[in-house]
Amino acid sequence: MDADELEPTVRPRRQPVMSDVGRLAGVSHQTVSRVINGSRHVSPTTRERVLAAMRELDYRPNPIARALVTGRTRTIGVVSFDTTLYGPASTLFGIERAAHEAGYFIVIASLRALDSDSVVEAVQRLRVTGVDGVLVIVFDRAAAQAVLEVQADVPMVAVEAGPEHGVPVVAVDQRRGAILATRHLLDLGHATVHHIAGPADSLEAELRVQGWADTLRAAAVRPSEPLIGDWSAGTGHRLGARLARDGSVTAVFVGNDQMALGLLRALHEAGRRVPEDISVVGFDDIPEAPFFTPPLTTVSQDFGQVGSRSLRVLVEAIESFAQGTQAPAGALIPPELIVRSSSARAAH
Amino acid sequence: MDADELEPTVRPRRQPVMSDVGRLAGVSHQTVSRVINGSRHVSPTTRERVLAAMRELDYRPNPIARALVTGRTRTIGVVSFDTTLYGPASTLFGIERAAHEAGYFIVIASLRALDSDSVVEAVQRLRVTGVDGVLVIVFDRAAAQAVLEVQADVPMVAVEAGPEHGVPVVAVDQRRGAILATRHLLDLGHATVHHIAGPADSLEAELRVQGWADTLRAAAVRPSEPLIGDWSAGTGHRLGARLARDGSVTAVFVGNDQMALGLLRALHEAGRRVPEDISVVGFDDIPEAPFFTPPLTTVSQDFGQVGSRSLRVLVEAIESFAQGTQAPAGALIPPELIVRSSSARAAH
DNA sequence: GGCGGGCATGTTAGCGCTAACCAGCTAGGC
DNA sequence: GCCTAGCTGGTTAGCGCTAACATGCCCGCC
Numbered sequence: 001m002d003a004d005e006l007e008p009t010v011r012p013r014r015q016p017v018m019s020d021v022g023r024l025a026g027v028s029h030q031t032v033s034r035v036i037n038g039s040r041h042v043s044p045t046t047r048e049r050v051l052a053a054m055r056e057l058d059y060r061p062n063p064i065a066r067a068l069v070t071g072r073t074r075t076i077g078v079v080s081f082d083t084t085l086y087g088p089a090s091t092l093f094g095i096e097r098a099a100h101e102a103g104y105f106i107v108i109a110s111l112r113a114l115d116s117d118s119v120v121e122a123v124q125r126l127r128v129t130g131v132d133g134v135l136v137i138v139f140d141r142a143a144a145q146a147v148l149e150v151q152a153d154v155p156m157v158a159v160e161a162g163p164e165h166g167v168p169v170v171a172v173d174q175r176r177g178a179i180l181a182t183r184h185l186l187d188l189g190h191a192t193v194h195h196i197a198g199p200a201d202s203l204e205a206e207l208r209v210q211g212w213a214d215t216l217r218a219a220a221v222r223p224s225e226p227l228i229g230d231w232s233a234g235t236g237h238r239l240g241a242r243l244a245r246d247g248s249v250t251a252v253f254v255g256n257d258q259m260a261l262g263l264l265r266a267l268h269e270a271g272r273r274v275p276e277d278i279s280v281v282g283f284d285d286i287p288e289a290p291f292f293t294p295p296l297t298t299v300s301q302d303f304g305q306v307g308s309r310s311l312r313v314l315v316e317a318i319e320s321f322a323q324g325t326q327a328p329a330g331a332l333i334p335p336e337l338i339v340r341s342s343s344a345r346a347a348h
Numbered sequence: 349m350d351a352d353e354l355e356p357t358v359r360p361r362r363q364p365v366m367s368d369v370g371r372l373a374g375v376s377h378q379t380v381s382r383v384i385n386g387s388r389h390v391s392p393t394t395r396e397r398v399l400a401a402m403r404e405l406d407y408r409p410n411p412i413a414r415a416l417v418t419g420r421t422r423t424i425g426v427v428s429f430d431t432t433l434y435g436p437a438s439t440l441f442g443i444e445r446a447a448h449e450a451g452y453f454i455v456i457a458s459l460r461a462l463d464s465d466s467v468v469e470a471v472q473r474l475r476v477t478g479v480d481g482v483l484v485i486v487f488d489r490a491a492a493q494a495v496l497e498v499q500a501d502v503p504m505v506a507v508e509a510g511p512e513h514g515v516p517v518v519a520v521d522q523r524r525g526a527i528l529a530t531r532h533l534l535d536l537g538h539a540t541v542h543h544i545a546g547p548a549d550s551l552e553a554e555l556r557v558q559g560w561a562d563t564l565r566a567a568a569v570r571p572s573e574p575l576i577g578d579w580s581a582g583t584g585h586r587l588g589a590r591l592a593r594d595g596s597v598t599a600v601f602v603g604n605d606q607m608a609l610g611l612l613r614a615l616h617e618a619g620r621r622v623p624e625d626i627s628v629v630g631f632d633d634i635p636e637a638p639f640f641t642p643p644l645t646t647v648s649q650d651f652g653q654v655g656s657r658s659l660r661v662l663v664e665a666i667e668s669f670a671q672g673t674q675a676p677a678g679a680l681i682p683p684e685l686i687v688r689s690s691s692a693r694a695a696h
Numbered sequence: 697g698g699c700g701g702g703c704a705t706g707t708t709a710g711c712g713c714t715a716a717c718c719a720g721c722t723a724g725g726c
Numbered sequence: 727g728c729c730t731a732g733c734t735g736g737t738t739a740g741c742g743c744t745a746a747c748a749t750g751c752c753c754g755c756c
Contacts, residue, residue, distance in 0.1 A: 017712055028736050033714060041734055064421065064478045065712035067412045069741050075455070075477065082441050084635070089432040096458045097430065105477050107423070108454050110444045129423065129453050130412045233639035258636055265639045287432075288606055291581035291613045293641045365742055376706050381744060389704055413742035417711050699755085707748070718737070725730085 016057040025053035036061055067130060075105040076314060077126030077134040079119060081143075082110040085231060086257070086286040087303060088137050091159060094307020095135060102311060107131055114139060114201075119146035127154050133318045135310055138162050138169075140201040155317040157330070159310045161203040168317060168330035170310035174204050177299040177335035178211025181253045181281040184297070184337055186219050188279060189346035190251035195226040196239050196263060198255040202231075208255055208283065229259050236262025243278075244270035250278055250346055257282040257289050257298055264292055264342070275344035285338055295340035305333050364405040373401035384409055415478060423453040424662060425474030425482040427467060429491075430458040433579060434605070434634040435651060436485050439507060442655020443483060450659060455479055462487060462549075467494035475502050481666045483658055486510045486517075488549040503665040505678070507658045509551035516665060516678035518658035522552050525647040525683035526559025529601045529629040532645070532685055534567050536627060537694035538599035543574040544587050544611060546603040550579075556603055556631065577607050584610025591626075592618035598626055598694055605630040605637050605646055612640055612690070623692035633686055643688035653681050 019029040027046060034042050035050040042050075053059070067073040078095055080088055096106050107129055109122040119142070123134055133155035138144050144163045147156060162169035185193045195212050198205030213223040227242065229235035236259030243249050244267050254260040260282035264274060272278050274294055282289060285300035309331045316328040367377040375394060382390050383398040390398075401407070415421040426443055428436055444454050455477055457470040467490070471482055481503035486492050492511045495504060510517035533541045543560050546553030561571040575590065577583035584607030591597050592615050602608040608630035612622060620626050622642055630637060633648035657679045664676040 019712085029713085030715095030737080031735060034735085037714080043734065046734080060476055062416075062478070062712050063476055064412055064415045065741090066714075067741095068410075068416050068712080068743090069714045071741080073412065082445065084432075084434055084437045084441065086432055089437045093430050093432065093458055096456055097460070100457070100473075105473075106456050108444055108456060109448070110441055112445070125448075125453075128408055128411055130410070233636045237639055261636055262639045265641055265643075268641050288581045288609055288636070291585055291610045293613055293616050295613075367742085377742085378707080378744085379705060382705085385744080391704060394704080410742050413711090414744075415711095416713090416742080417744045419711080697756105700753105701755105702751100702753085704751085705749085707746105709744105709746085711743085711745105713741085714739105715741105716737100716739085719735085720733105721735100722733080723731090726728090 015062070016059045017062070018059075021050065021053045021057055021059050024057060025049045072132055073105075073130045074103060075107050075129070075131050076311075077107045077109060077123070077129070077131040078137065079109050079111065079122045079126065079134060080137040081114060081139050082112060086284055087160065087301065088139075090303035091137055091306050091310075094304040095159075095311055096307070097304065098308035098311040102315060104132075104311070104315075114142060116142040116146035116149065119143050120150050123150045123154070123156070133157070133314045133321075135159050135314055136162075138203065140199070141203060142201065144203055155314065155321040155327075157310055157314040157317055159306060161207075162330075168313050168328055170306060170313055170331045171204075171333065172301040172306060172335050173332045174207035174335075175211035175214075177283060177301070177337075178208040178253070179215045180335065180337040181283065181299050182212045182215040184339070185251040185253060185279055185281060185343060186215070186221075188251070188343060190279065191346070192216065192221050192224065193251045193253050194224055194243060194249050196229050196236060196243075196252060196254045196259055197226040198228075198259075199230050200228055205255055212253055229255065231256050231258060233258045233262035233265075236260060237266045239263070240266030241270065243267075244272050251280075251343075252278060253281050253283075255283055257284045257286045257292075257296060260296055260298070260342075261288075261292055264294075264296075268293070274342050276347065279343040279346075281343055289338075290340060292342070294342050297340045297343040298338055300336045300338050302333055302336075309333065363410075364407045365410070366407075369398065369401045369405055369407050372405065373397045420480055421453075421478045422451060423455050423477070423479050424659075425455045425457060425471070425477070425479040426485065427457050427459065427470045427474065427482060428485040429462060429487050430460060434632055435508065435649065436487075438651035439485055439654050439658075442652040443507075443659055444655070445652070446656035446659040450663060452480075452659070452663075462490060464490040464494035464497065467491050468498050471498045471502070471504070481505070481662045481669075483507050483662055484510075486551065488547070489551060490549065492551055503662065503669040503675075505658055505662040505665055507654060509555075510678075516661050516676055518654060518661055518679045519552075519681065520649040520654060520683050521680045522555035522683075523559035523562075525631060525649070525685075526556040526601070527563045528683065528685040529631065529647050530560045530563040532687070533599040533601060533627055533629060533691060534563070534569075536599070536691060538627065539694070540564065540569050540572065541599045541601050542572055542591060542597050544577050544584060544591075544600060544602045544607055545574040546576075546607075547578050548576055553603055560601055577603065579604050579606060581606045581610035581613075583607060585614045587611070588614030589618065591615075592620050599628075599691075600626060601629050601631075603631055605632045605634045605640075605644060608644055608646070608690075609636075609640055612642075612644075616641070622690050624695065627691040627694075629691055637686075638688060640690070642690050645688045645691040646686055648684045648686050650681055650684075657681065 022029040138161045216223045227239040240263035282298035289296040370377040486509045564571045575587040588611035630646035637644040
């Protein structure tokens, strides 16, 4: 005679397990498992009894035990740089939203330093938790390289940017965005367009520079040397002060909205009017962009779509990894130009 | 004679497990476990041999199996609203940083809707992954209420705001921040201070309103009715337009920096100069605040500290939960006033 | 010299679940 | 009437690890 027999209903401080449900429903734990996993070989009456028992005990399957036996955890890791920059933060939430819908959980590993070692370390750290796959939000060349170094170990997809080959990449078409912005300014009659670029090691920055320079060359204009910032309003301000001093500058395409904000501030301080004297176009369309002085013309990226597409690609990669088939293709998401008041027809 | 005997070194496509290491080192899997967990009862020679075997096989312990037997996963869940607002996003990364240092992993669950049901649902969703504890980044009254509803199930700490009792809260002292801002404007000689507040259901907004109103009353000034925004630059702009029309307004304390940006824009459009005609003080000190036109005086919150403190409190709560002892106390983090160019002495 | 007591190690039993196989029952065909 | 097929359900093994107990050894002590 054991304690269970004496007090069958009092079972304090312990989560019910499958066999508890089975006992209450008068079936084996395996039948409970069948009900949970939707096996067809359970009679409707039994199924009902099991479901009732589950409800009564408030039973929830232990995902750890399930993961141990199936080898799948239904969690995916996201490696992101430790930043509140609009793009990465939005992408992260876009991923979470998509993951939720697909029944996955997100474990995050953020990076302190932007070097390839810490990316590799972060992926290893995630791997150890048993994630089924990893999304790496790639910021710079080093991260892109790192993605290739850890590949093969675990299904992986690069987000926002990535290496040319070796791993699927889901990103907004940065070149296209830069072309949109630059052509817009040329179409407004500006003789040339200056550029404040993101950091040299950023792949996104590089693609934007390419799109800008190619568009100018296509219009038979020799691009000036781009100014290199670090995405912050601070460098936008500092570099902007330099542009403000150059009377020939009438149009600037800025690598992101934060730097554009700094530029606007610098132009204001120098007494150059926007858009009358100088037109400015940013990149990202952060929520504050419509409220800059003046409201900013910029290139919008759909980060929600980046998140959901990258998750979908990763799930495909997980399947193909398990089956040993080819990794899926990445995706390029088209950007959109949002015209506001910071860009206008060139004065003569 | 089995396949293992024929090809002892070729073991394709399978992660090595503890007994593989043991076999290679000539000990039992339990001894390997002892080495990994730092038991003292292992001779130095054996330990060395085991470590060498681990290295050779590139062995990594399976955290799922460990979690199954220990009941601890070393992951904690973070519930956050689906937002790129500076505060929550910064807090999230602050938490991740602290968790990394403490050897924990972060699983995130973001909310689509701001109601108490979805908070409860998110916590349940996290619980099911086997998190050891949950941090809830609380935005509004409903979330604070929800925290109390799920309590007891799992160790939990509210971050940024929370209910008065029933669960530890780690937050910046919002009242204190509002007092700092309001007193700063009064000290500059403004007869009164108007206020653009956050949404009515936000606890933080409410505390800021209280701090503002109390400071005015302490100076024998009757507070005007606060204008209610939704934290976005958009409402700041709309409400700001209203204030701009009122010639008597000389000082505005705004509930966050984004709304302050909208207000600055509205004042600019109305031809009211900042700070000559109107002084503006924000809240948060987002990275862009120094580059607003003009650079924004604001209240800075140390979100990194919020993250690390809340993690520390949660870890304490997890321990005390396991031992059945009292839950730990929360923490209030002091804010700091950052004076820039959007506030100045009142004109006469 | 026998014996108790540490210490290093091995053995066993589970954690809660799924997968694989097995058993018993009903129904249908010859 | 018997045999087989097809269903529902049970039994068993094992995922990889830790905890608890068991064992055998060396050492020092009376």
